[in-house]
Amino acid sequence: MAGHSQFKNIMHRKGAQDARRAKQFAKVIREITVATRSGLPDPAMNPRLRAAILAAREVNMPKDTVERAIRKASGAAGGEDYVEVRYEGYGPAGVAIIIEGLTDNRNRTAAEVRSSFSKHGGSLGETNSVSFGFDHIGVIRYPAEAASEDEMLEVAIEAGADDVQMTEDGHEIVTSMQDLMSVRDALEARFGEPRSAKLDWRPQTTVSLDEEKARSVLKLIDVLEENDDVQAVYANFDLSDEVAQALSA
Template sequence: MAGHSQFKNIMHRKGAQDARRARQFAKVIREITVAARSGLPDPASNPRLRAAISAAREVNMPKDTVERAIKKATGAGGGDDYVEVRYEGYGPAGVAVIVEALTDNRNRTASDVRAAFSKYGGSLGETNSVSFMFTRLGVITYPASVASEDEMLEAAIEAGAENVESTAEGHEVTCPVESFFAVRDALETRFGEPASAKFDWRPGTVVTLDEEKARTVLKLIDVLDESDDVQAVYANFDLPDDVAEKLSA
């Protein structure tokens, strides 16, 4: 029975991974659709589309899938029409949460997000009700092997970045939103394509959670992230090392 149980666990895990991969693809395709319609279908002339294609590579989306998404978005039919929406609220333990979505039905998405907050003891607020506690940044990362700490810092400053954090694993460059594409392109010219390049909400203050509260907050984030409409979820919580170890066990 142990072997049978193990097999079932493996199949369940594979099923969960496949479902996650499908959701990642769906989210990236929505971003490609919006990006392609917001400018030219040529990535060289459309910075947002170039970023969306980079995100597609991060999740190993096949090139022909990307090309089909661009073609569909810019074709005569145009496909689905998505709008960008941001939701803000408080989750369990007073954790501030920002939800970014691309939706073709605002009412459906708002209802789903509100239901998730309510189910896990949170409450949805007005726009800007929690975002003042975060800073919106452009974040560009490279593996450590592409440059030394000094080389990356020098290049980032010249490109217009605000900060660089280098570790044994890699370099993280942060910059103002308005200079994100210029900084990314300058670094790409010098070091090649980054490991990732995206916008992020960074909290100014964080709420430290115990194991019980952490489980509830993470359940809320998982439920939100499972929505096809939700592109990204940000929250201002921190987990002590012992709590993180228990949750990952």
């Protein structure tokens, strides 16, 4: 679910994270591979690789696994050649969904994503068919103890951030796509490495779902996330606390 704040009240449905760790690692390694090949294998000189390494730490990937993935991607043989893809469509109850992926076979991935939509009450649309309803932004996150609320706000705004909020998970700094890396570097110089720094699709409006519709939407999103070629899924729904509790019962 890519860490959207509107999903925080249902993230516990993922329960057994350990059972998903191998799949999480595979997705992060795929991003490290693409990031390494997009520039230098040195994270200090490659902003995308630095972001991928942060993502690896978020899922507790061992350091030697990260280093091995970088070495493999920067070697002569190189392994698989992945391309970035994005799909957009509507799920049950008209929920707008954006899927980002990395694939070595566009035709296979497109067919699998289309099939997932069809089998679970949705329909795959054309590129940009739903993304107009989302803002493509940068999001940087720090734990609450990294700084006071006022200090984080002052430094972030001075660095060019658009917004700073204190959430139950800590500080959330929002930037434009273009300013993500420069703001991250400024904050890192002051507060140390962030918990995460990545691009995000944030819906401009959300659709409230009852329990039945929520189960249908979450089933589709689970199926999409299980696809090895899918890196992240974004959607514009929200759940009340009552519905979230019912789903976790």
